[in-house]
Amino acid sequence: MEQKKNKSRIAEKKNEVINSLRNFGKRIYEQMDSGVFPAISMPSRSTENINYDPELRQFVLGEKTVRRSARNIRHVKPFTQLTWAAMFSNELTTQRKTSTLRDVYYSAQAYEMTFKDQQESNNIITDLETVLGYSREDFNIFPEERSAVFGDLTIEYTVPGYEGRTLNLTSHPDGVLIGPALTSAEFNSTTADKVIAIEKGGLFTRFIEENVHKKYNALLVLTAGQAPRATRHFIRRLHQELNLPVYIFTDGDPWGMHIAMVIISGSANAAHLRELNTPDAKWSGVWATDIVNYKLPTDPLDEVDIKRLYELQKDPRYKEDPLWQREIKTFLKIKRKAEQEAFSRYGLTYIVDEYLPRKLEETK
Amino acid sequence: MAQATFEEISASDFFYRNRDIAGFTNPSRAIFAAIRELVENSLDAAESLKIPPDIYVRLSFEGEASKDTQIYKLRVEDNGSGIQPRFIPSAFGQVLYGSKYKLKQTRGTFGLGGKMAVLYGQITTHQPAYVASSTGGPKIYCFKLMIDIQRNRPVILDRKVLINKEQWHGTIVEFSLEGDYLRSMPKILEYFKQTAMVNPYANLTFVDPKGRLYKFTRATTSMPEPPKETLPHPYGVDVELLQRLIQITPYTNMLDFLKNHFHRVGEVTAQKFLEFSGLNPNKNPKKLTHEEIVRLMQMLKKFDEFLPPDASCLSPLGEELLRTGIQKELNPEYLVVHQRKPSTYAGHPFIVEVGIAYGGGVPRGGNFVLYRFANKIPLLYDEASDVSFRVINAMNWRRYKVTPDMPIAIVVHICSTKVPYKTVGKEFIADRPEVRREIANELREVARQLGHFLSRQEHVNRERKRLGIFAKYLPKIANFASALAGKTEPPDVEKLLKSVQKYGAEEE
Numbered sequence: 001m002e003q004k005k006n007k008s009r010i011a012e013k014k015n016e017v018i019n020s021l022r023n024f025g026k027r028i029y030e031q032m033d034s035g036v037f038p039a040i041s042m043p044s045r046s047t048e049n050i051n052y053d054p055e056l057r058q059f060v061l062g063e064k065t066v067r068r069s070a071r072n073i074r075h076v077k078p079f080t081q082l083t084w085a086a087m088f089s090n091e092l093t094t095q096r097k098t099s100t101l102r103d104v105y106y107s108a109q110a111y112e113m114t115f116k117d118q119q120e121s122n123n124i125i126t127d128l129e130t131v132l133g134y135s136r137e138d139f140n141i142f143p144e145e146r147s148a149v150f151g152d153l154t155i156e157y158t159v160p161g162y163e164g165r166t167l168n169l170t171s172h173p174d175g176v177l178i179g180p181a182l183t184s185a186e187f188n189s190t191t192a193d194k195v196i197a198i199e200k201g202g203l204f205t206r207f208i209e210e211n212v213h214k215k216y217n218a219l220l221v222l223t224a225g226q227a228p229r230a231t232r233h234f235i236r237r238l239h240q241e242l243n244l245p246v247y248i249f250t251d252g253d254p255w256g257m258h259i260a261m262v263i264i265s266g267s268a269n270a271a272h273l274r275e276l277n278t279p280d281a282k283w284s285g286v287w288a289t290d291i292v293n294y295k296l297p298t299d300p301l302d303e304v305d306i307k308r309l310y311e312l313q314k315d316p317r318y319k320e321d322p323l324w325q326r327e328i329k330t331f332l333k334i335k336r337k338a339e340q341e342a343f344s345r346y347g348l349t350y351i352v353d354e355y356l357p358r359k360l361e362e363t364k
Numbered sequence: 365m366a367q368a369t370f371e372e373i374s375a376s377d378f379f380y381r382n383r384d385i386a387g388f389t390n391p392s393r394a395i396f397a398a399i400r401e402l403v404e405n406s407l408d409a410a411e412s413l414k415i416p417p418d419i420y421v422r423l424s425f426e427g428e429a430s431k432d433t434q435i436y437k438l439r440v441e442d443n444g445s446g447i448q449p450r451f452i453p454s455a456f457g458q459v460l461y462g463s464k465y466k467l468k469q470t471r472g473t474f475g476l477g478g479k480m481a482v483l484y485g486q487i488t489t490h491q492p493a494y495v496a497s498s499t500g501g502p503k504i505y506c507f508k509l510m511i512d513i514q515r516n517r518p519v520i521l522d523r524k525v526l527i528n529k530e531q532w533h534g535t536i537v538e539f540s541l542e543g544d545y546l547r548s549m550p551k552i553l554e555y556f557k558q559t560a561m562v563n564p565y566a567n568l569t570f571v572d573p574k575g576r577l578y579k580f581t582r583a584t585t586s587m588p589e590p591p592k593e594t595l596p597h598p599y600g601v602d603v604e605l606l607q608r609l610i611q612i613t614p615y616t617n618m619l620d621f622l623k624n625h626f627h628r629v630g631e632v633t634a635q636k637f638l639e640f641s642g643l644n645p646n647k648n649p650k651k652l653t654h655e656e657i658v659r660l661m662q663m664l665k666k667f668d669e670f671l672p673p674d675a676s677c678l679s680p681l682g683e684e685l686l687r688t689g690i691q692k693e694l695n696p697e698y699l700v701v702h703q704r705k706p707s708t709y710a711g712h713p714f715i716v717e718v719g720i721a722y723g724g725g726v727p728r729g730g731n732f733v734l735y736r737f738a739n740k741i742p743l744l745y746d747e748a749s750d751v752s753f754r755v756i757n758a759m760n761w762r763r764y765k766v767t768p769d770m771p772i773a774i775v776v777h778i779c780s781t782k783v784p785y786k787t788v789g790k791e792f793i794a795d796r797p798e799v800r801r802e803i804a805n806e807l808r809e810v811a812r813q814l815g816h817f818l819s820r821q822e823h824v825n826r827e828r829k830r831l832g833i834f835a836k837y838l839p840k841i842a843n844f845a846s847a848l849a850g851k852t853e854p855p856d857v858e859k860l861l862k863s864v865q866k867y868g869a870e871e872e
Contacts, residue, residue, distance in 0.1 A: 025848025032842055032855035070841055071864070073830055080837040083844040090848055113840065
């Protein structure tokens with residue numbers, strides 16, 4: 001496991017990304033220069049080529065590949081868009097600028113490269129990820145930031161203008177945004193011995209107010225619903241580079257359960273990428289059995305909830321650990337769901353003082 | 365010089381009471397009908413001399429007549445054959461007096477139109493008509509005349525003779541009539557446009573009451589072969605015609621009567637027919653009873669050994685002139701015309717010519733534009749009742765890659781010694797199976813050619829579009845790739861572009 005001493009990790013990866021973009025350009029250049037229509041192959045992302053790999057504990061792409069050739073009239077435009085996206089990403093990473101998917105869509109117009117809509121430009125970025133095997137955050141294309149982290153971790157920036165500057169993540173009581181600057185920062189030191197990921201902002205704030213980070217020696221991560229890929233990667237780094245176990249707290253419903261699952265085993269949409277999941281992370285609650293055991297106030301499951309549960313029941317990711325199947329069955333049996341806030345019926349601090357330590361112990 | 369023969373047939377103020385059937389239904393129709401009848405007479409008059417027609421029409425405002433109608437003065441001048449002075453009063457002052465009782469293809473059929481116009485003018489304005497004409501001789505004869513309606517006789521009010529220094533030939537008619545120009549204007553202008561289309565060798569000039577000038581200039585001076593006069597074909601006669609022939613015949617036996625008054629009936633055919641019908645070859649036709657005449661007509665239709673009529677009495681435009689006319693008035697992107705061999709219905713020869721025009725000046729209106737012509741006159745009313753309209757609607761245009769939203773104009777021209785009009789108003793062609801079949805076959809022929817053109821065009825467009833895509837994107841790929849690879853010069857894409865221009869070079 002890499003330790004915090006390995007400070008060049010971030011810079012090294014940046015170089016790898018830039019090299020792979022340039023090599024991609026060279027390959028196309030050389031093909032054209034020798035009078036050949038440029039063509040590339042990449043793994044197919046069609047559903048039948050997405051398989052679950054029990055070893056990696058995530059979805060991966062199979063053997064099937066697709067070939068994109070500039071000689072094919074239907075491919076030549078997407079091929080051009082892909083080449084443009086590579087060039088644009090190269091500019092971003094070498095000039096150390098960041099961008100968003102929305103930004104990419106508009107930036108293309110400056111190069112007279114039009115995308116029909118946002119979806120088309122998003123697809124091209126995903127193509128680029130698939131071809132090169134890096135995620136778009138590595139190309140400095142970030143989603144809107146909404147998740148945050150709080151706790152005793154000192155990071156060192158690598159972004160221009162902040163190189164070498166450090167920040168302790170307890171400095172701001174609202175937490176620190178997990179954005180491009182934090183994602184690309186090196187981890188310097190921490191006293192924490194665990195990571196607690198929380199689905200909702202309200203509970204994240206309660207945990208900070210109640211000093212959970214001190215009481216339980218934890219780094220707190222707000223996923224703000226389904227965790228963005230940058231946050232999933234960040235959690236993985238906390239686990240791998242700092243050797244911290246990860247506990248995930250979500251609402252007690254199929255959607256909350258799946259938020260935890262995506263952090264643990266990734267999503268089918270990201271089957272072409274690695275290092276976004278944290279297979280050893282634990283879903284600590286709120287379980288369906290907690291609803292029963294703690295007699296929580298509940299709402300009935302509605303039709304979409306139940307439909308979703310039946311889908312998840314068949315999902316290979318949910319067959320790994322009997323815990324998931326047990327909880328799905330319990331949900332289907334009680335036909336009720338509960339939010340994290342439901343613990344407030346026992347007082348505001350009950351969740352921190354009673355529920356949290358028990359669950360941390362239970363899922364250790 | 366061709367000279368029309370005139371003969372008196374019958375008299376009538378019948379038309380005075382029944383002017384609807386000649387097209388003078390209401391003030392706006394009347395003004396259209398008057399112009400049309402006179403223009404058609406003028407076209408016939410010029411064509412009989414084989415000279416390209418020059419026709420000048422002026423309609424000028426004279427005064428208000430009622431809330432909706434006005435008095436106009438209509439003047440039509442032509443460069444036609446002119447009329448011999450002794451026939452002028454009757455030609456314009458006597459209904460059903462005319463030059464059109466022999467069988468050949470002409471625009472008018474009854475010798476009625478011109479006189480109806482004058483008659484209509486007289487009964488609505490009580491003004492005399494002015495007629496000047498010369499056959500190109502030393503004098504021009506000018507008449508001021510009215511019609512004595514009860515007696516069906518011209519009344520000459522004034523007669524003048526002018527010296528014809530310039531050997532002018534032609535006819536000028538001028539008279540006043542009541543009408544509604546504003547409402548008839550669209551039809552009148554359409555009439556001129558379509559007349560110009562089907563008479564591309566004519567100069568037509570129209571000055572309307574507001575002083576606006578509409579000029580349709582000829583695009584050629586070549587003219588179709590004028591029609592030859594022929595005798596009636598035995599399949600096409602009726603009792604009325606038989607009686608008329610019997611009245612005028614100089615022959616005193618049936619054999620000679622048949623040989624000399626019918627088309628394509630010679631000695632042998634006449635004898636065979638007389639044998640077939642059991643008529644005595646020596647019988648004097650003038651002695652036939654009414655019943656015998658009826659029976660003669662029925663036997664003529666039953667006898668199946670008459671030769672079909674020949675088409676020398678027809679004067680179709682021909683593919684070249686039809687093409688010139690459509691090109692001149694519509695200026696389409698693509699045009700195909702076709703003329704079929706003569707055919708017959710009920711003993712009357714006819715020829716169908718069609719054209720189909722695509723794109724260019726042809727309007728796109730969600731439906732085909734149909735131009736219908738009969739004996740070189742446009743038919744402007746009752747389109748939906750016309751056989752051509754029905755044939756077009758029944759056709760499977762998809763087979764020819766044609767859809768109704770395309771800018772397509774269809775021209776159908778029927779020439780016949782007896783155009784199968786459904787009504788006396790001469791507005792649309794009846795749905796006769798022989799005629800329908802000819803039109804349908806001909807339309808299929810031109811549609812097939814249009815279909816070829818459209819698929820060729822589609823192919824060219826697709827190819828152009830395909831090459832355009834490569835030409836747009838390959839240089840971009842080259843630029844982006846060289847920027848990415850840190851090269852200063854992008855790779856040359858010309859070779860790649862050339863290779864996609866070849867057939868089948870595309871990778872699928």
